[in-house]
Amino acid sequence: MSSVYRNALRMFAVIMLLAGAVAVAQADDDEHEGGRRASVSNAKWQAECGSCHVAFPPRMLPAASWREMMSGLGKHFGTDASLEAPVALEIGAFLEKNAGTGKQEPTAKPQLRISETRWFVREHDEVPERVWKNPLVKSPANCAACHTRAESGDYRERNIRMPE
Amino acid sequence: MSRINTLLILLLVVMSGLAIQPALAETPNQILSAVESSAKTAPEFRGFSATRGEQFFKSTHGNDWSCASCHTEDPAGSGKHAKTNKVIKALAPSANAERLTDPAKVEKWFKRNCNDVLGRVCTPQEKGDVIAYLLTTRK
Incomplete structure (x- = not known):
């Protein structure tokens, strides 16, 4: 293999890695708003x-909370x-698989109210x-009152309309 | 040979069509008949009454909620969940053809809502009265 070819390959790999890192960073940035994810x-x-109520997206609570909720x-x-x-089992598995990764004190009782989570309070301050x-x-719990596209899992800022 | 193959393929197509059919749908009257069969086991059963069903629907039974708290006093119109404000589609089959056609769904909601409104399960008599009432309401 010629060294020119090898260098080109190396550069390509670096570019792909960078692109991946940027994509991950963007996704994290908008995690709870259903933005790019x-x-x-x-x-x-x-x-x-x-x-x-709106079917709250699984990412809004960690797995331990969904487990407690479903029980x-x-x-x-x-x-x-x-x-x-059987229905509860299927839904529970879906919620836990796609649950949020928010950190909670390991000893704390799982939070069940989304509106009491730290991210919710911060986003709505x-x-x-x-x-x-x-x-x-x-x-x-009435997300759709302001998040006009909440039904489709879209909580992006641009689709918020607060009622007068 | 090719005819047999064609027949086989046709048969497979028809069978797969049957397989993806949703659970057997029933009519509201069939659902009412099923409730009547269990209500009849009580010796004092004298049939269902839409009037009694209406009173039941609109009463809070000594607690906070009635059926009408969410479904409103007009079951042919849309309602709103008393806590979350979520719109609830009309309950009367005359206004919403999907209502009272899925026995499992009917059972699920009677169980939940009777528990919320009365703090207990509803008797077959009560369920039948309410269904009779819902069948009389018109848009």
């Missing part, structure tokens, strides 16, 4: 979790959201009190 989906998750659906934030075991109290919003 492709949204994952599962038909049962969409149908079951999406019947009373207590009979009393799910004050309502009965129980599921047949500019939202004025009157928006939360707006009857059109009513609950922080």
Whole structure:
């Protein structure tokens, strides 16, 4: 192999590595907003979790939280959201596989309310009190009140419209 | 030979079509009949009543919620989840043809919602009354 050819190959490898690193950095940057990361989906998750509220993307909570959530659906934030075991198993596996990687104290009780996670509080610290109290919003679980494309897993800044 | 092959292929196509059919859909009346079969086991059963179903639907039964808290007093119109504000499609089959056609779905929601509204399961009599009421409401 000629040294010119070998150098070209080496350069190509370096460029590919750099491109990969940039892509990873961009994905991390927008992790919780569903920006550049492709949204994952599962038909049962969409149908079951999406019947009373937006089907919250798995990345919004760590695996331990989803495990705890799925084991207590009979009393799910004050309502009965129980599921047949096979359906619950499939949804639970999907949630844990695609769960967020947010760090939690290993000894702490898993957080179940997305709105109490550190990233949620930080991302929403500019939202004025009157928006939360707006009857059109009513609950922080009502993502679609402001995130107009939440139903399709898109929480990007550009698609936010706060109700007047 | 080639005719047999064609027949075989046709048969396979038809069979795969059958395999991907969704779970057997039923009509609201078939669902009501199934509820009636279990209601009949009570000796005092005298049939279902849409009027009683309506009262049941709109009552809070001593707790915070009624069925109407989310489904509104007009089951032929769309509702809203009392906690999350999520839109709930109309419950009356006259307004939403998908309603009361999937026995598993009907059972799942009666179990959950009776638990939320009454803190217990509903009796077949209560379920039948509510279904009878839903079948009388029109857009």
